[in-house]
Amino acid sequence: MKIITVTNFKGGSGKTTTSAYLAHAFAAKGRSVVVVDADPQGSALRWSEQGEWSIPTLALPVKDLHKRLVGIVSASTGIVVIDTPPLEDQAGIVSSALRIADVAIVSMAPTMGEYERLPEVWAAIDNVEPLRATPLVAAVLMNRTVTNANSTPMFRELMTEEGHTVLSTTIPRREPIAQAFGGPVTELGKYAAAADEIETLGAGR
Numbered sequence: 049m050k051i052i053t054v055t056n057f058k059g060g061s062g063k064t065t066t067s068a069y070l071a072h073a074f075a076a077k078g079r080s081v082v083v084v085d086a087d088p089q090g091s092a093l094r095w096s097e098q099g100e101w102s103i104p105t106l107a108l109p110v111k112d113l114h115k116r117l118v119g120i121v122s123a124s125t126g127i128v129v130i131d132t133p134p135l136e137d138q139a140g141i142v143s144s145a146l147r148i149a150d151v152a153i154v155s156m157a158p159t160m161g162e163y164e165r166l167p168e169v170w171a172a173i174d175n176v177e178p179l180r181a182t183p184l185v186a187a188v189l190m191n192r193t194v195t196n197a198n199s200t201p202m203f204r205e206l207m208t209e210e211g212h213t214v215l216s217t218t219i220p221r222r223e224p225i226a227q228a229f230g231g232p233v234t235e236l237g238k239y240a241a242a243a244d245e246i247e248t249l250g251a252g253r
């Protein structure tokens with residue numbers, strides 16, 4: 049089983065969208081996937097219900113997710129995708145979701161507004177390290193990128209120079225993705241490549 053926690057400091061950084069699409073991309077690869085909605089707002093849960101997803105989705109917006117999850121998700125599950133609330137609002141829940149994760153995916157748009165809040169995400173990851181058996185593998189997945197804009201390589205370089213892993217796959221800004229909430233997730237686009245890349249990160253359990 050590999051547990052993937054999708055996180056960021058702020059709301060509106062694409063966490064729920066990324067969680068939804070990655071879950072479907074892993075399912076399309078034949079993995080047995082469960083989505084855990086750890087955001088009390090319940091967006092992923094509502095999306096799954098309205099969109100009639102075939103992927104099991106449950107809400108677990110609690111600070112002791114790291115204790116509960118293994119007992120709740122069946123051992124035959126291949127991939128668990130945890131959608132989280134903004135770290136700025138629910139640090140306890142996010143810490144728990146980082147503690148149990150094998151991989152943290154930081155979803156962010158390549159803008160200064162999102163970039164300048166990343167140190168708080170790296171700090172939250174550092175803070176759970178003593179509570180973990182193995183180091184957490186973390187990678188940035190840039191989304192809402194604009195084709196040929198120099199913001200994408202610029203922020204990639206900044207984050208890479210700081211020693212962070214940035215997935216080579218980026219998710220472009222697309223109208224169907226913007227309008228996807230509440231429907232079935234069918235067109236995976238670049239999320240298929242992102243899922244391939246994420247599967248090569250970290251060991252899993």
Ligand SMILES: Nc1ncnc2c1ncn2[C@@H]1O[C@H](COP(=O)(O)OP(=O)(O)O)[C@@H](O)[C@H]1O
Nearest residue numbers: 059060061062063064065192220221222225226
């Ligand atoms: N690749 C994309 N292209 C266009 N719009 C996107 C894309 N990714 C996310 N969005 C939009 O950005 C907004 C915030 O995304 P959301 O996943 O709800 O963020 P969060 O869960 O971090 O609050 C939503 O309106 C969503 O539709």
Ligand SMILES: [Mg+2]
Nearest residue numbers: 063064087091
């Ligand atoms: Mg969300």
